[in-house]
Amino acid sequence: MAALILMLPSIPQGRGQDPTYPSAQVLVTVHESVAYDLYGSSVSQAYGSVNGTVSSIGSSTTFHIISNIRPYSANLTYVANGKTTSEPEVPSSVTAQVATYPLTLPAHTTSFRFSISGSTTGVELLWRYLGSVPIIEVTGLGVPTNYTTHIVIPSGTILSQEYGPNGLSLPLSYKASPSGESGYSSFLVQPDVSLVVLQSDLFLPASIGVTCVALVIIALAALGLFGQGRQILQRLRRSLLNFVSTLHLSPLRRLRPGFRFRNLFQPRKLLALFLLCALLMASAAAIGGPDPRLKAYVVADPAEATIIQKNLQQVVGNTPIVVTPAQDYSDFAVMSSVGQFELAVFSSYPPAGVGEIQGFVVGGLGNVPVIVVDNSTNSALAKLIETTYPGKFLQVQNASALTSAEQHELASLLAASSRTNLFGLNLSVRDFNALVALEAVLSILLVFIGFCYLGSLASESSSQTDLTHLVSVLGAGIFVFVFSEALYVTVSSLLALPLSLHAVISGAHDLTAVGLLGFGGGSTPRLAAGFLGVLVGVVGARGSPPIKKSDLAFVLGIGLLLLANPFSIGQFVFQGLVLFLPLGNIAFGAAYVSSLSLKGFIYGVGSALGAGVTPTYLMSAGKMLFFAGLVPLAYLRKMGRTTMVIALLLVALFVGDGGVRIGEMTPDKTVIAIVPGLVIGFAFVFLILGLASIEKHVRGDWRSKG
Amino acid sequence: MEIQRLEPVIRQLRLAGVVGYSLLVMATVLPETMHFSNAVVVPYYLFIPGYSVALLLLQRGTVIDRIFYSVVWSMVIFASLYSIETVVPGSTVIPLNVIIPYLTIIVFVYDHLQGR
Numbered sequence: 001m002a003a004l005i006l007m008l009p010s011i012p013q014g015r016g017q018d019p020t021y022p023s024a025q026v027l028v029t030v031h032e033s034v035a036y037d038l039y040g041s042s043v044s045q046a047y048g049s050v051n052g053t054v055s056s057i058g059s060s061t062t063f064h065i066i067s068n069i070r071p072y073s074a075n076l077t078y079v080a081n082g083k084t085t086s087e088p089e090v091p092s093s094v095t096a097q098v099a100t101y102p103l104t105l106p107a108h109t110t111s112f113r114f115s116i117s118g119s120t121t122g123v124e125l126l127w128r129y130l131g132s133v134p135i136i137e138v139t140g141l142g143v144p145t146n147y148t149t150h151i152v153i154p155s156g157t158i159l160s161q162e163y164g165p166n167g168l169s170l171p172l173s174y175k176a177s178p179s180g181e182s183g184y185s186s187f188l189v190q191p192d193v194s195l196v197v198l199q200s201d202l203f204l205p206a207s208i209g210v211t212c213v214a215l216v217i218i219a220l221a222a223l224g225l226f227g228q229g230r231q232i233l234q235r236l237r238r239s240l241l242n243f244v245s246t247l248h249l250s251p252l253r254r255l256r257p258g259f260r261f262r263n264l265f266q267p268r269k270l271l272a273l274f275l276l277c278a279l280l281m282a283s284a285a286a287i288g289g290p291d292p293r294l295k296a297y298v299v300a301d302p303a304e305a306t307i308i309q310k311n312l313q314q315v316v317g318n319t320p321i322v323v324t325p326a327q328d329y330s331d332f333a334v335m336s337s338v339g340q341f342e343l344a345v346f347s348s349y350p351p352a353g354v355g356e357i358q359g360f361v362v363g364g365l366g367n368v369p370v371i372v373v374d375n376s377t378n379s380a381l382a383k384l385i386e387t388t389y390p391g392k393f394l395q396v397q398n399a400s401a402l403t404s405a406e407q408h409e410l411a412s413l414l415a416a417s418s419r420t421n422l423f424g425l426n427l428s429v430r431d432f433n434a435l436v437a438l439e440a441v442l443s444i445l446l447v448f449i450g451f452c453y454l455g456s457l458a459s460e461s462s463s464q465t466d467l468t469h470l471v472s473v474l475g476a477g478i479f480v481f482v483f484s485e486a487l488y489v490t491v492s493s494l495l496a497l498p499l500s501l502h503a504v505i506s507g508a509h510d511l512t513a514v515g516l517l518g519f520g521g522g523s524t525p526r527l528a529a530g531f532l533g534v535l536v537g538v539v540g541a542r543g544s545p546p547i548k549k550s551d552l553a554f555v556l557g558i559g560l561l562l563l564a565n566p567f568s569i570g571q572f573v574f575q576g577l578v579l580f581l582p583l584g585n586i587a588f589g590a591a592y593v594s595s596l597s598l599k600g601f602i603y604g605v606g607s608a609l610g611a612g613v614t615p616t617y618l619m620s621a622g623k624m625l626f627f628a629g630l631v632p633l634a635y636l637r638k639m640g641r642t643t644m645v646i647a648l649l650l651v652a653l654f655v656g657d658g659g660v661r662i663g664e665m666t667p668d669k670t671v672i673a674i675v676p677g678l679v680i681g682f683a684f685v686f687l688i689l690g691l692a693s694i695e696k697h698v699r700g701d702w703r704s705k706g
Numbered sequence: 707m708e709i710q711r712l713e714p715v716i717r718q719l720r721l722a723g724v725v726g727y728s729l730l731v732m733a734t735v736l737p738e739t740m741h742f743s744n745a746v747v748v749p750y751y752l753f754i755p756g757y758s759v760a761l762l763l764l765q766r767g768t769v770i771d772r773i774f775y776s777v778v779w780s781m782v783i784f785a786s787l788y789s790i791e792t793v794v795p796g797s798t799v800i801p802l803n804v805i806i807p808y809l810t811i812i813v814f815v816y817d818h819l820q821g822r
Contacts, residue, residue: 601786679785683785689763
């Protein structure tokens with residue numbers, strides 16, 4: 001998607017409308033299936049067409065149309081030598097984000113029409129609707145192109161915001177156009193709009209109403225008029241406790257006399273649980289791995305990949321798992337380095353995508369025991385693979401139709417490189433999947449316990465000096481991250497299946513262990529586990545600084561109020577929230593731009609301290625963010641009450657978000673991220689201590705009590 | 707007792723030394739000082755800016771604490787300002803050799819006036 005957006009050219013000016021000149025008219029219409037809900041997604045109908053006048057073509061011409069409309073059907077009609085010809089189904093190569101249609105017009109073509117119908121997705125969040133606007137791009141035709149985009153939305157809906165490529169905010173510039181459908185309105189928008197935010201026309205008055213009610217509540221609270229309300233709540237609480245005490249839970253208590261759940265939240269016990277979880281994961285992986293199925297990475301058109309899979313089935317006797325670039329190619333280095341693939345197959349692939357695939361895949365082929373290349377592979381790519389990996393290279397005529405000799409040779413090569421279970425066990429696919437599901441759950445639990453340990457260590461009261469406390473928290477944080485990542489690598493290698501991946505598309509089931517649970521690469525559950533782990537660890541630790549409910553309610557209330565705000569500040573907070581939610585890489589607006597600035601600052605500090613000097617030690621903003629979060633975590637006890645709550649939420653978010661990168665399994669990046677990350681953390685501390693200083697002056701006391 | 711009497715004098719000397727050293731580092735941006743050895747500037751960036759922040763923030767602490775925080779804050783100040791220069795267009799107009807000593811003097815003087 002990003003690549004597509006980057007390719008979108010500026011709109012050509014001038015004579016595109018004149019049919020006597022060679023030109024192309026691109027028309028996109030999206031029929032947004034708007035729904036307003038707390039959270040959800042919906043599919044909208046999208047239609048696109050390219051009408052071209054190409055009177056100057058004297059010989060056959062090939063060009064490409066690229067679109068992010070998920071196609072139901074695509075057809076081409078052209079007029080050549082006065083004769084109209086139709087192709088009802090135009091073949092395409094579909095990747096995760098875009099479909100590419102190679103089109104060939106014969107000599108003496110005067111005009112053509114390409115039509116596509118399909119779908120695009122939208123997201124409902126907090127009673128707003130984020131609708132993506134499809135893009136159609138024509139490349140290689142060499143004629144001026146005009147773009148027109150219509151959005152059809154139900155009446156009673158307001159087109160609230162428009163965003164262009166790279167999430168940049170665009171001024172609202174739509175014009176009403178006739179929709180021809182009762183109950184719907186149609187708008188003509190700028191062709192570079194790629195995302196629109198829609199909301200009900202009730203949204204504005206409702207949010208103003210919510211804001212007013214909240215302000216009244218704050219005013220009443222300030223006047224101390226809630227005393228009676230608190231008494232009622234206390235009476236209710238007492239009644240509830242009395243009711244619970246009448247339940248016969250005493251037998252359970254007798255089972256473990258003296259057991260208190262809160263007693264678990266001691267750093268020593270959490271560290272022991274963390275290590276126990278790690279040992280369990282490694283043991284289970286050693287007993288059950290590697291994956292009994294053959295896994296092949298197939299660089300070919302998706303349609304051909306299915307045929308190749310059937311051919312491979314004849315070679316190995318069971319259905320192999322085939323992964324294609326459409327599922328993931330940027331993580332190929334990690335996938336191959338944990339031994340996920342026993343075989344890589346190269347066949348015909350759309351020329352436009354070969355360069356990018358080559359950049360990500362060829363370097364990692366050293367981790368794949370057997371590489372099959374057929375005659376339809378891009379010749380330069382085939383030559384590069386042959387010269388780089390001569391010992392693994394197997395040339396075949398056609399990977400979709402292997403001859404018996406080729407099948408025999410491939411079978412013997414695979415047999416020579418196959419991995420076996422350490423204990424000689426042969427798990428069925430079903431049993432292996434159960435084991436993988438267990439590992440996936442434990443991998444998320446590991447993050448939760450590890451981060452819980454950090455939170456409890458940072459907040460428990462101790463007699464350590466400030467410096468010793470700081471060093472122990474930083475040391476523990478580095479240990480938890482590095483150890484967790486090392487364990488992820490170990491377990492993934494034993495299973496021959498990555499526990500998780502960083503850039504995998506959401507919803508992929510075959511690529512990772514957490515994918516089996518429906519989490520794709522697993523970023524979202526790791527973020528949630530890390531965030532909650534820090535919060536629970538800090539709040540649950542014995543002798544932790546008191547986080548008053550009123551402070552927490554105050555901070556969260558302010559956040560919710562800002563979120564409900566219908567104006568720019570509310571939009572900013574909404575955009576910030578979207579950044580951390582699993583909405584399929586939707587990022588836009590001023591909050592997104594701010595996050596890029598923060599990322600730029602992090603990269604700047606990284607480059608000042610030696611990160612990214614060579615491709616080996618690449619920078620990871622996420623990993624640096626994790627280590628940065630450790631520093632304010634160590635200073636939590638030094639802050640005032642309200643500042644502590646704000647800092648805690650921020651730290652939990654930073655550490656949780658950075659902790660997602662444990663699943664990236666790139667230890668080199670971790671090594672280079674530690675020092676810059678800690679330095680950035682001190683910069684954060686400086687800002688947070690400034691906020692604490694303001695609170696000190698407002699409240700008149702410096703430290704939190706306790 | 708004797709040391710307590712000397713403390714104001716030590717603080718005055720410390721302020722004078724840091725301001726003088728900062729001005730010297732600022733002067734290195736002038737073409738006339740090109741022949742100055744970098745050995746003048748490097749120890750400054752390793753310690754002095756962070757020392758000023760450590761004095762401001764540390765209400766108590768051992769000598770090791772002060773040394774640790776001085777080095778850490780120096781690194782933070784240098785890396786942060788360097789990073790901001792890479793992010794904000796046009797900010798390189800004022801060189802770091804001017805910004806950092808300037809900020810250091812401000813923090814030091816503020817701390818001195820606070821009477822810590």
